[in-house]
Amino acid sequence: MNRPSPAGLLVALAFGIVFVVEGRTVLGMLGFELPLSVYFPVAGLLLVAMFVGLLLLPKTNSKQVAGT
Amino acid sequence: MNLFVDRYPEEAWIVRAALASSFLALFLGGIMGLIQGLHRTGFLQIVQDSTYYTVLTLHGVSMVLLFTIYFLVGFFQWAVTDSLDRSAEDIRFTKLWYFLMVAGTVMAAAAILGGFTDATNLEADVLYTFYAPLEAHPIFYIGLVTFVIGTWLAGVDWFRSWWAWKKEHPGERTPLRAFMVMTTMLMWYLATIGVAAAILFFILPWSLGLVDSVNSLLTRTLFWFFGHPVVYFWLMPAYMMWYVILPKLAGGRLFSDPLARIVFVLFLLLSVPTGIHHQYVDPGIAEGFKFVAMTNTMFLLLPSLLTAFTVVASMEHGARQRGGTGRLGWLRSLPWNKPAFTGMALAGLMFAAAGFSGMVNAGMNLNYVIHNTLWVPGHFHLTVGTAVALTFMASTYWFLPQITGNGVFSQRLGLVQVLLWFLGMVFMGNAMHRIGLAGEPRRTAEPFYDGVTFDTALGSISELHFQIALGSVILTVSLLLFMAHLFLSWFDVASNPAPDNGVIPEALSGPENAPIVLENLRLWTAIALVLILLTYALPLASIVSANGFFGSAGTLVGTAYEFAVSPFVGVVA
């Protein structure tokens, strides 16, 4: 997988925020009612980690080696 | 040059004027929305509670009537002129209807804005539904009627073009875009009978003092006769963009032209005889009539579900043309860097969510839980507020160069703008739906009552109020970005050249495959009328026979007026 374009990163970030917001509702429906002060820092950190992870991906096309 | 503005400069002027009016209304309505979002959640109250309702009226009228309808008449003018490839039959007539709409707008706006000051007796704190006997200054109703007459004449203008085109092209299929405009306008003519009858026969005479009273349930029912199809009047242009512009932006072509036509014919047939589903909890309407409206409403899901298929299929086709592969991998090959594409795709996604909440609204029994709670505005902020508004804004990034001859200022800024709108609406839509489930009413300056608490199943009300306020702020930032970007592009600050991309590609399955009967708009209109009669004749007759045309006893003047006007109303009803 390659690093998405800047536009792709923006779109991914927007969707990430949506998942963070809705995630607490979904967890609540599954029976895990987390306090705000716990949920948002953790979810926020996960989002930042995902974003940094995307940035760390190689920028160039790395199709050349099979199995990477 | 292939740009619309070069081929049809006079028509392009009308389109630009309509778009400018539209975005002015959007801006005004958006600022009102911010005030409301912060006020009713208690975060910032810069107006009095009583003024909140003036703000709310302005927000509703600006957004659902002015922003949407001005935009779509501009878009339709482009669609008719461009797809038939002929100038307006008489450009003076085209200007006439536009300026009639403007005149109506000025009158209605003066009445609403008068509510902010005590200096005049102008006032229209009646919200955009103006349920009588809430009373506005007569100029408000006269303005609304004038505005609607302007749209009627616009339809006449486009039909004249179409008839002239048919005379010169005997036996040919109507181009898709023109076909869509004609079906939408026919639907609009049928729908506006309701609001025209409500205002002209009942509310206006009453506000002028010619009659003493109104039959509230009758005018309310006539309003919703119009009030539901009006949502399709906005939605059908948005669908049109998804059918004709989105596949092109995705890099491909529309999947099926005949199915697109079928969808629009279904809307013509089913949009109007559904309005009673807004009145599921109204007294004075028998359960059977509500049931008929519900059945029609459920079948109205069909064209939307078909659209969902075609839109996704066209996007996938486009992505594969651009080299996309894999079961879902093709999604990465879509032009996500183009705000026009991304905005429309996100609008479609939000519309799917709105479809689910709409199914709840449409269910007679489920509706009891959410009727007139914040759930309902939550629903239509996803439909008109996102599916329509975001599609209109996004399409502007593609459309503006066609009518101004200037390239847009910055695609990346546009991308940020549409993403922010999406985000803001996710916060606001989600929170509004959930607050509504807890029972908090809509249309309320301060939903904080003694002894009444609203409990959410998950989380807390205050957390959800925060999400609404946050959503409003994000949406306002997005709106300001949009307006700034529009200004910079319109006046060509960056001197970007306009891309020469005005040609809409043919569908994969072309119009020649469509059954010829689809062209017979007289037939479809006649069937639509029959459906309307079947759905509305009996409820209206029973409302009138129970309480008369004018509610309680009228004065002498009123009785004479009633005597004179009844036969006409009978025909309409």
Add this chain to the structure above:
Amino acid sequence: MEIHRYETIWFAASLLLIVGFIGTITYGAVGVGVEMVDDSGGTVDPDNLGSHERFGDTGVHKVNESHYEVNMIAVHPSFIPSEIEIPAGSTVTFYMTASDVTHGFKLVDSNLNTMIIPGQVSEITAEFDEPGEYGFVCHEYCGSLHHEMAGNLSVVPEDEWGGVDS
């Protein structure tokens, strides 16, 4: 006309979904007997509520041991009466009308929800088995003090019920 096979399947599934929705709701209305607000309340002259047999006498009325009626008038910005007390284990029929403009009534945490329209009588019936406190609000904009229009319904244990007063 050529229709893609997937599109045919989608079309059929959509129709099935729609018919399914209508079916479940029909079952709810006919089978389970979910009651809807309808025209059973009849009509009334909004200008002469004071002399009306029902609305001239607002408040809680006992029909028999287990059935009570509440006559209610909505007039901006209040419900008359706004404090209602009924005994637990009773069936209550609400009759509501408006003397000025269109109002709404929603009992929070329930599915009791109706419009209140001048000239029309809304009739809704509910059972209150357990003691508890409910709030109700006007949910249709009715004027500049609309947000103050609310009230409370107390369901009290049968032996604590204070009788007909409002």
